[in-house]
Amino acid sequence: MNPAKVIREKVEKLTDLPNVGKTVAADFTRIGITHPNQLRGEDPYDLYVRFCKAFGEKQDPCMLDVLMSITDFMNGGEARVWWAYTTERKKRYGEKIIVC
DSSP: OOGGGOOGGGOOSGGGSTTOOHHHHHHHHHTTOOSGGGGTTOOHHHHHHHHHHHHTSOOOHHHHHHHHHHHHHHTTOOOOOGGGGHHHHHHHHOSOOOOO
């Protein structure tokens, strides 16, 4: 969902989360996540690794940005566009992302 349209009190399904559409919601089910509450306290990098393993290949680093935005939101942060996390991702994890 577009972060500007997210209403925290109305987040009931994965597509209610910022930056999550039908495709990403379906991808979450591949790693066993079916409800937004399951993302509370999750580490975005660990989720990224789970995605890589589930798909059998390295995922686009932007997916880590999306995961950072979602976990931040679920832990009380504001709903922000995924690319707002790119600089933080590069600072935190460097230019290289794990190879699965």
